[in-house]
Amino acid sequence: MARRKALPTQKARLRCTGRRYPGVQGKIVDYISHSIDDGMLCVTVCFKDKTLFSLRFACDMSIVAADISDWKTGDYEMIREYMKPLPR
Numbered sequence: 001m002a003r004r005k006a007l008p009t010q011k012a013r014l015r016c017t018g019r020r021y022p023g024v025q026g027k028i029v030d031y032i033s034h035s036i037d038d039g040m041l042c043v044t045v046c047f048k049d050k051t052l053f054s055l056r057f058a059c060d061m062s063i064v065a066a067d068i069s070d071w072k073t074g075d076y077e078m079i080r081e082y083m084k085p086l087p088r
Contacts, residue, residue: 023068023080024053040064051079 028048035042041057050072056064066082 019063019082021053021066021068021082027051052076 024045030046030048032046033044039059043055043057045053047053051068051070053066053068055066058064063083067078068080068082069076069078071077
């Protein structure tokens with residue numbers, strides 16, 4: 001099958017879909033895990049450089065909090081917080 005070029009509208013949609021998180025781009029993923037805690041879906045991306053990127057989703061499927069942290073020492077030292085957790 002011949003390769004087709006993406007239409008300009010498709011390129012624009014691919015460029016601007018979702019939210020971008022500076023500091024995550026270019027990192028090499030070690031593994032990804034997920035869990036459900038206190039009714040929230042937690043997705044954690046672990047990178048080879050021992051940093052974590054976490055997304056926490058409420059039951060309405062909106063991101064509750066997003067941060068990147070360092071776990072080289074065994075405790076999670078937050079590098080950057082993208083969104084503060086919503087008050088309950």
